[in-house]
Amino acid sequence: MNAGTLKQILLLTDGCSNKGEDPAIVASLANQQGITVNVIGILDDDQTEQPEGLQEVEDIAVSGGGVSQIVYSERLSQTVQMVTRQAMTQTLQGFVNKELRSILGKDQSMEELDPEKRGEIMEVVEDLGETSDLEVVVLVDSSASMRDKLETVKEALFDLSMSLNARVGKNRFCIYRFPGRRSDIDLVLDWSPRLDGISKVFPKLTSGGITPTGPALRAAMYQFSKKQLRRNSDEEPFDIEETGY
Amino acid sequence: MKNHSTLKKPAINLHAQQKVTGKWHYKSYTVVRKIGQGAIGSVYLCMYNGRPVALKMSEQDAAVTVEVNVLKALKKVQGYRLGPSLLDVDDWTAPNGRVYSFYVMEYMEGQTLGSFIQARGKKWLGVLMVQLLEDLEQLHQAGWTFGDLKTDNILVESNPPRIRLVDVGGTTRMGRSIKEYTEFFDRGYWNLGTRKAEPSYDLFAVAMVFLHIYYPRRFERMTGEPSEKLLEKKLYRAKDLQLLHPILRKALKGKYQTATEMKTDAMDKIKQVQRRRSQYRIKIQQKKTYPVKESLSISLVASVFWIISLLLP
Numbered sequence: 001m002n003a004g005t006l007k008q009i010l011l012l013t014d015g016c017s018n019k020g021e022d023p024a025i026v027a028s029l030a031n032q033q034g035i036t037v038n039v040i041g042i043l044d045d046d047q048t049e050q051p052e053g054l055q056e057v058e059d060i061a062v063s064g065g066g067v068s069q070i071v072y073s074e075r076l077s078q079t080v081q082m083v084t085r086q087a088m089t090q091t092l093q094g095f096v097n098k099e100l101r102s103i104l105g106k107d108q109s110m111e112e113l114d115p116e117k118r119g120e121i122m123e124v125v126e127d128l129g130e131t132s133d134l135e136v137v138v139l140v141d142s143s144a145s146m147r148d149k150l151e152t153v154k155e156a157l158f159d160l161s162m163s164l165n166a167r168v169g170k171n172r173f174c175i176y177r178f179p180g181r182r183s184d185i186d187l188v189l190d191w192s193p194r195l196d197g198i199s200k201v202f203p204k205l206t207s208g209g210i211t212p213t214g215p216a217l218r219a220a221m222y223q224f225s226k227k228q229l230r231r232n233s234d235e236e237p238f239d240i241e242e243t244g245y
Numbered sequence: 246m247k248n249h250s251t252l253k254k255p256a257i258n259l260h261a262q263q264k265v266t267g268k269w270h271y272k273s274y275t276v277v278r279k280i281g282q283g284a285i286g287s288v289y290l291c292m293y294n295g296r297p298v299a300l301k302m303s304e305q306d307a308a309v310t311v312e313v314n315v316l317k318a319l320k321k322v323q324g325y326r327l328g329p330s331l332l333d334v335d336d337w338t339a340p341n342g343r344v345y346s347f348y349v350m351e352y353m354e355g356q357t358l359g360s361f362i363q364a365r366g367k368k369w370l371g372v373l374m375v376q377l378l379e380d381l382e383q384l385h386q387a388g389w390t391f392g393d394l395k396t397d398n399i400l401v402e403s404n405p406p407r408i409r410l411v412d413v414g415g416t417t418r419m420g421r422s423i424k425e426y427t428e429f430f431d432r433g434y435w436n437l438g439t440r441k442a443e444p445s446y447d448l449f450a451v452a453m454v455f456l457h458i459y460y461p462r463r464f465e466r467m468t469g470e471p472s473e474k475l476l477e478k479k480l481y482r483a484k485d486l487q488l489l490h491p492i493l494r495k496a497l498k499g500k501y502q503t504a505t506e507m508k509t510d511a512m513d514k515i516k517q518v519q520r521r522r523s524q525y526r527i528k529i530q531q532k533k534t535y536p537v538k539e540s541l542s543i544s545l546v547a548s549v550f551w552i553i554s555l556l557l558p
Contacts, residue, residue, distance in 0.1 A: 058253060062253060068253070078284075082284065085424075093307060111306060115269060115334040115336070116334075119313055119317070122310040130421050159434075162433050162439070165439075166423065166442075167421070168421065168422075
């Protein structure tokens, strides 16, 4: 079964962007390039109300074709893997829907099929999710307010790699933090199939108070090797017909 | 998902007396109350034609469909009751105009494993463990791993006490990656194995389920202390589990390849205990004759002394 490569950006942040272009616009640009943008907003453990700034979290994910979730840091590990998986399913479902529309007409999508047929299609989506390769650029907000949360973020990422490496498909991860010292983002860990080495490289990385989420997202987008990016957004990253079900 | 740019579908909360009517099969369910909430949606107790049923609804359509697929697959290998039986699958248009997927299953009544043991005593531990392993054995043979095995997902029906597995949200085909898990029961969290769906994944969780009965507030992994040692320590402190220690330890170490092996060990243990108990009973019966003998011999010795004392001047 040939299931191509899914590309995701996973943004971990605890607040609102305050510098540079609108991250939601960059996210939709990334989505047009076949990259899904997922966002996790991390709350302090003693934070009782959702701060207004975190509305942006949902906006970015919606325009990035991805999934968003706002969580307390203690629940981070599980959320990270759930969000990643949910986004994979969502992306694959998007492809299937497109395919359905081309066969059955404009208004068709999985949701409009009866539950019986939907179930059969979902099995295919699940198979694809298990077997397709996945590339994730992890983008960690390292502004001052994130200081206490970085240890949890590290654990969560380690955990994510463990979950995903139990899949049949291959994985590649890389980690960037923003803002960088001189550029929009700084490399923390280069493309690697596992995040085992993460404990060594995850420094006590905190920078100033600015949060240039938009520019950081743009820079993250370019980390997927450029020739892999599709010029024409109508092309599918993999061919559904070849999957052989 | 007509359009990616539409807002995220909000989570849904049904209230008592609300009517949920399916879009495809037109069956109507009346909500009684919420009975559970998980990572994927909530479960409600509902009435259908005067009969209680359990209805699960979520804003994540895909996840609902996946669970339904699992329940259908389990139905095919039944004859043996694995998980709740599936009664209906449908969509519902909520008052907010969005469409939510739901499914309806048999409503199971029972106690949680923890409260059952508290009420009926530790003598049930072995029996329930064997029952649980029997169910897992069947599930594994059918090609599935339960996945999210935890105390909340195990119900004990009464008369006669019988274990039932309830939530199939984490049930995963063998060889794949575990879909859903709960940290305390997950060997990956303890760094004691992968998240690949295989029998030993479930068997680790079985051991943690029994530990959880004695640590109801759970505990966390520690930085600097290997999990194996920590679990060993916790196991040692749960004195009620003493008999099952060797079995639980083996499961935590991933030494059991199949549920059958673990079940056989558990059954041997139960037999051993029964044998010991019956021997103990015999001993007690023997002991019962002792007081008579004892008083006779004491009075005999006493009378000898008395006679001697009479003979002495």
